[in-house]
Amino acid sequence: AQSVSQHNHHVILSEAASLELGCNYSYGGTVNLFWYVQYPGQHLQLLLKYFSGDPLVKGIKGFEAEFIKSKFSFNLRKPSVQWSDTAEYFCAVNPINTNAGKSTFGDGTTLTVKP
Amino acid sequence: DTEVTQTPKHLVMGMTNKKSLKCEQHMGHRAMYWYKQKAKKPPELMFVYSYEKLSINESVPSRFSPECPNSSLLNLHLHALQPEDSALYLCASSQDPSGQETQYFGPGTRLLVL
Numbered sequence: 075a076q077s078v079s080q081h082n083h084h085v086i087l088s089e090a091a092s093l094e095l096g097c098n099y100s101y102g103g104t105v106n107l108f109w110y111v112q113y114p115g116q117h118l119q120l121l122l123k124y125f126s127g128d129p130l131v132k133g134i135k136g137f138e139a140e141f142i143k144s145k146f147s148f149n150l151r152k153p154s155v156q157w158s159d160t161a162e163y164f165c166a167v168n169p170i171n172t173n174a175g176k177s178t179f180g181d182g183t184t185l186t187v188k189p
Numbered sequence: 190d191t192e193v194t195q196t197p198k199h200l201v202m203g204m205t206n207k208k209s210l211k212c213e214q215h216m217g218h219r220a221m222y223w224y225k226q227k228a229k230k231p232p233e234l235m236f237v238y239s240y241e242k243l244s245i246n247e248s249v250p251s252r253f254s255p256e257c258p259n260s261s262l263l264n265l266h267l268h269a270l271q272p273e274d275s276a277l278y279l280c281a282s283s284q285d286p287s288g289q290e291t292q293y294f295g296p297g298t299r300l301l302v303l
Binding site: 105106108110116117118119120123125164168169170175176177178179180181182184 | 220222229230231232233234237239244245247279281286287288289291292293294295296297
């Protein structure tokens, strides 16, 4: 079975600060990787995803993430956060082939951006 | 239309009640999912339907009974629930269940079991 670990439970930043949220996964096979965001009072939505190819992927709202296969990591980054980035961020893995469809989410990181 | 809709938005039920949650998508997606999310916790997968057939059941108690009447609809029938079943129930869909497609989430049904 796969597992996902997000190291930061709660991150507090000031506007314009840089952001990096850690995500590590454990799974013996090939996975697809996702970052989802849940803004206060809104539903989960996709920020970005990695399937194959360039390990640096760019998502919406200036977010990017880098897949480092050797470290089983998929960290989320943003050079300059805004107050509107305050939200809950979830890393998720989907195995392909065996157990396809069995998404596993990390525990989430609450990001609070102070204006 | 990239929307997944869920009804009702809120539901309060007693432990002896029978109720149903509904989910609908019109994106032509062939995989649909039920998740349970407790406050400040990640979504936990409950069921996956693939081409209208139940493909994954994550050892969910039988008091939760999923149903997929057609490719656009997904129901979750609830019976004899416990207070600890109170949570946000999320529905999602994806193009297919391969794990390579983005899941689109609905807003959820917030369930309170008294």
